[in-house]
Amino acid sequence: MAKKKTSWIVWLRRLTQTGFFLLFCYLFLQTVYHPINKAGRGITFFFNLDPLVALSSWLASHALVGAMLLSLVTLAVTFFCGRWFCGWVCPFGALHNFFTSLRGGRAKQKLEVGGYNQWQKAKYYLLVAFLVAALVGADVVGWLDPFSFFFRSLSTSIYPAINKALVALFTWIYNANPGVGPVRLTMVTEPIYGFLRKYFLAVEQPYYWGSMLIGVLFITTVVLNFFRPRFWCRYVCPLGALLGAVGKNPLVRLKKNEEKCNSCRLCLVDCQGGATPENPLEWKPSECFYCRNCESDCPAQAISFTVGHGGPDVRAQNDTALRTEAGEKAR
Amino acid sequence: MNPLSKWIGDFVHPPKEARLDLGRRAVLAAGLAGLGAKLLFGIDPQASKRSFNPALIRPPGALPEDEFLARCIRCGECMKVCPTNAIHPTSLEGGVEGVWTPILNMSIGYCDYECNLCSQVCPTHAIRQVDVPEKKKIKIGLAYIDKNRCLPWAYSKTCIVCEEHCPTPKKAIWFEEVEVLNIQGEKLTIKQPRVDPDLCIGCGICETKCPVKGQAAVRVTSVGETRNPENQILLSPDSFGEG
Numbered sequence: 001m002a003k004k005k006t007s008w009i010v011w012l013r014r015l016t017q018t019g020f021f022l023l024f025c026y027l028f029l030q031t032v033y034h035p036i037n038k039a040g041r042g043i044t045f046f047f048n049l050d051p052l053v054a055l056s057s058w059l060a061s062h063a064l065v066g067a068m069l070l071s072l073v074t075l076a077v078t079f080f081c082g083r084w085f086c087g088w089v090c091p092f093g094a095l096h097n098f099f100t101s102l103r104g105g106r107a108k109q110k111l112e113v114g115g116y117n118q119w120q121k122a123k124y125y126l127l128v129a130f131l132v133a134a135l136v137g138a139d140v141v142g143w144l145d146p147f148s149f150f151f152r153s154l155s156t157s158i159y160p161a162i163n164k165a166l167v168a169l170f171t172w173i174y175n176a177n178p179g180v181g182p183v184r185l186t187m188v189t190e191p192i193y194g195f196l197r198k199y200f201l202a203v204e205q206p207y208y209w210g211s212m213l214i215g216v217l218f219i220t221t222v223v224l225n226f227f228r229p230r231f232w233c234r235y236v237c238p239l240g241a242l243l244g245a246v247g248k249n250p251l252v253r254l255k256k257n258e259e260k261c262n263s264c265r266l267c268l269v270d271c272q273g274g275a276t277p278e279n280p281l282e283w284k285p286s287e288c289f290y291c292r293n294c295e296s297d298c299p300a301q302a303i304s305f306t307v308g309h310g311g312p313d314v315r316a317q318n319d320t321a322l323r324t325e326a327g328e329k330a331r
Numbered sequence: 332m333n334p335l336s337k338w339i340g341d342f343v344h345p346p347k348e349a350r351l352d353l354g355r356r357a358v359l360a361a362g363l364a365g366l367g368a369k370l371l372f373g374i375d376p377q378a379s380k381r382s383f384n385p386a387l388i389r390p391p392g393a394l395p396e397d398e399f400l401a402r403c404i405r406c407g408e409c410m411k412v413c414p415t416n417a418i419h420p421t422s423l424e425g426g427v428e429g430v431w432t433p434i435l436n437m438s439i440g441y442c443d444y445e446c447n448l449c450s451q452v453c454p455t456h457a458i459r460q461v462d463v464p465e466k467k468k469i470k471i472g473l474a475y476i477d478k479n480r481c482l483p484w485a486y487s488k489t490c491i492v493c494e495e496h497c498p499t500p501k502k503a504i505w506f507e508e509v510e511v512l513n514i515q516g517e518k519l520t521i522k523q524p525r526v527d528p529d530l531c532i533g534c535g536i537c538e539t540k541c542p543v544k545g546q547a548a549v550r551v552t553s554v555g556e557t558r559n560p561e562n563q564i565l566l567s568p569d570s571f572g573e574g
Contacts, residue, residue, distance in 0.1 A: 031452060033414040037463065039451040043408065047454035053404045057455045060401035065456050124353050125361035132365030137397070138372050138428055142405030152407035152431060156420055159411075208410065209419040209436060248351060249341050286351060 007296035013087065017094035024091035028154055029200065046091070046147045051075045051246075052239040053145050056130060060139035075246055082250035083243045086233055087272065087289030092146040093233050093240075097272060097291075099225040107269045113228055116274040120234050120287060127241035146232070146239050149218070156208040157215030163202050170196075230272050233289070244286035252307055254288065256280040260302035267294035267303055277303060375426035383562040385552035387424045388435040388533065391442060391469040392450040392461040395558050396425070402457035405431040409449035409458060415440030417535070418449060433458075435471065437535030437551050442471060444498035444534060467499075472533030473555035473564060474503070474526050480548035483523045487513045493524055493537035493549045503530035504537060504549075528555060528565055 023045075030040025044067065047053060051071035058064045074085055086093045130141040142148040170193040178185050208214075224231035233240050254277055267277045275288035295303045376382040377396070390409055393399050410418045410433060417440030420431045433449070435442060447466045450458045461469065474493075482490040494504040506522035513519055526549075533551045541547035554564045 028411070031408060031411045033412070033446070033448060037446055037448065039412050039448045043452055044454040047404070047406060047408075053406075053455065057402050057404065061398060061455075063402070063456075065454065068454070121351070121353055121357070124351060125357060125364075128358055128361035129365035129368070132362040133368050134365075136366060136369040137401055138365075138369040139401050139404070140368070140428060142403065143431065145404060145406075148404050148406040151411070152405060152420065155407040155411035203414075204416065206416050207439060208416075209439075210422045210431075211420070214420065214431070245351060249338070249345060251338070 007292065009292050010296045013291060016088050017091075017097065020089050021091040021094040024150070028151065028159070031155070032203075046151075049074050049089070050145065050147050050239060052127075052141060052242050053148065055242070056134040056139050056141040056145075059131065059134035060137050074243075078243045078247040078250075080247075080250060081252045082247040082285050082288060082290055083240065083273075084247075084252075084290040085243055086237075086240050087291040090146060090233075090239075092150040092237075093230065093289070095150070095222070096225050096230045096232050099222050100229045100272065103226045103229075107266070110229075110269045111265060114268055114271055114274065116276050116284065116287065117228075117234075120274060122235050123237055123241040124245065126236065127238040127245070130238055141238060144236060144238050146237050149221075153214050153218035157211040157218060160202070160206045160208065160211065161215065164205055166196060166201060167205065229270075229274070230289075233272070234274055234287070248286045250285050252290070252305055253285065254280060254283045254294070255304050255306045257302045257304075260300040261298075262300055262302075264299065266297045266299060270294070270297055372426065372428040375428065377426050380559075380561050383553055383559065384424050385554060386434070387421070387429070388437075388472045388535075388551060388553045389556070389558065390418055390433055390435065390449040390458050391447070391466050391471050392458045393433075393471075393558055394457060394459060399457050399558075400425070400428055400432065402455045403432045404455055404457075406454060407431075408452040408454065409433045412448045412452045413440065414446060414448065415443055415539075417441055417539075435535065435551075437538035438547065439539070441536040441539040442534040444536075467532070468557075470532045470555050470557045472535070472551045472553045473528055474531050474533060474535070474537050474549050474551045476524055476526060477546070477548045477550065480543050480546065481524065482543065482548065483521050484548075487511050487519065487521055489521060490542065491522060491524070492540055492542055496536045496540045498534060498536060499530050499532060501530055503527050503532070524549070531555070 027040065027043045027045060031043045032040065034040060048067045048070040051074050054064060054068040054071045057068075078085060087097075126144065130144070133140060170189060173189045174186055174193075179187075221232045221236070228234060254275075256277075263278075265278050270293040271277055272291045272293065273287040273289045275284045276282045277288075277294035290305065292305065295305060372378065377384060377387075389396075389399065394402065405420070407420065410420060417435045417437065418433045419436050419439070421429050421434040423430065424434055425432055444467060445463060447461055447463050450461050450466065476484065478484040482488040491506070494502055494506065497504045504524050504526055506524055508520055508522055510518055510520050533553075533555065535551040537549045538547045538551050541549050553559075554562055556562055
């Protein structure tokens with residue numbers, strides 16, 4: 001079967017994901033000294049969007065930083081539109097999405113590991129544990145909050161490692177300076193190095209105690225994507241759990257035209273969250289990132305996302321459709 | 332029934348796909364795990380406020396330890412922004428509860444006198460926002476001289492590096508000029524550094540710049556920090572009833 005063209009909405013999603021990921025990286029790089037004694041502007045933006053750290057910090061300390069009220073927007077939109085934040089905004093989710101897309105394997109293999117798993121409930125239990133701990137005064141949610149996890153890993157481990165590697169590479173090229181006659185490699189590399197020096201590299205090589213553990217944990221979360229799609233987002237992320245719990249009955253819902261569906265299960269192959277799109281009666285809004293891969297992958301255009309209350313009507317429709325289909329098959 | 336009331340109705344009695352089906356017992360167990368974690372954090376000796384880890388030096392503006400832990404989300408913003416690389420993720424210096432919260436390590440960097448960037452970037456104000464004039468008055472710890480390693484004290488060698496770097500308007504490191512014998516038995520006058528605990532803010536530049544390698548001859552510990560009134564080395568005049 002020829003692969004169906006990826007829908008424009010999936011491309012739009014990839015664009016916003018890339019945009020927010022680059023914004024996160026930009027704000028990360030801006031988190032340095034600016035003359036005179038100024039940190040970058042708006043660098044806590046993603047933390048302000050994060051209702052989990054706001055809630056946990058508020059429960060534990062009974063105080064809330066005003067800017068964190070921005071996270072109420074995230075909550076409100078999630079309440080109506082589901083867990084779209086994980087699929088469209090979260091830069092850590094974008095990273096896992098990217099690495100998930102790198103894994104090889106045929107559709108059949110992906111089907112075997114890509115479906116819903118009971119262990120996806122683990123993140124909700126983690127969330128409950130974190131919130132109860134916060135309620136009694138221990139705010140340790142930052143260990144696994146995705147933005148904290150990502151930023152901490154970048155700042156203490158990944159960025160220093162990349163910084164050191166780049167400086168070593170360009171220094172090596174500069175010293176060796178291979179080339180033919182007057183044409184030298186440094187003619188190309190030195191302008192690149194100059195650019196990196198100005199916009200990317202640290203003024204001085206940073207070093208952090210305990211960065212090894214933080215780095216290994218980070219790389220582990222990345223590698224796990226090759227075993228389960230978006231492992232972190234499905235099984236671990238306590239922010240994803242909070243958004244899943246808030247957006248468990250959204251107004252934007254998956255709708256499937258059972259008359260068009262030929263039960264090929266292609267919708268399941270690239271499902272990021274394990275939300276069982278193949279069966280609208282079982283579709284799990286709390287696990288759905290609204291990535292729209294199922295809709296895009298469906299060769300029969302049987303899946304759509306519709307605004308409005310799915311509720312009993314749609315379920316009844318689906319139910320009828322299922323029965324009709326079953327009836328036709330029986331005949 | 333209109334869609335809105337259906338929707339509200341679904342919240343009261345969620346349809347199958349809208350239920351998380353977590354199971355009461357598992358949720359209870361998770362809640363107890365959170366509670367248990369707090370109980371275990373609570374019996375760490377540092378929670379008694381009688382025992383302070385001298386190595387646990389927090390950034391200037393950090394709230395008292397229990398309030399600090401209730402707010403810090405371990406995001407590493409302060410670690411990234413610190414221009415001298417002084418702020419590191421805590422391992423176990425602050426107990427298990429404090430893992431990955433910020434800690435200053437003066438063997439790598441020091442707290443710059445004119446800088447308050449960590450307080451600017453903290454998203455939860457666990458490091459409260461302090462302007463530079465206020466920050467300059469905050470003690471994050473106290474330096475002490477290791478007389479067994481300090482060049483003038485231990486080897487009768489001239490060295491004034493710590494005093495030269497000390498940033499406070501009136502230097503917190505001062506010298507006592509004493510007549511000592513060198514290794515050849517000759518008399519010489521030498522300046523021996525001492526720390527004034529009232530002036531020292533614990534910024535640690537003396538430790539970072541100390542020419543004695545391995546372990547610096549002047550080091551900072553958390554004692555005397557402004558944020559924890561219990562963690563003091565000197566009794567205040569009030570303690571003597573002098574008023």
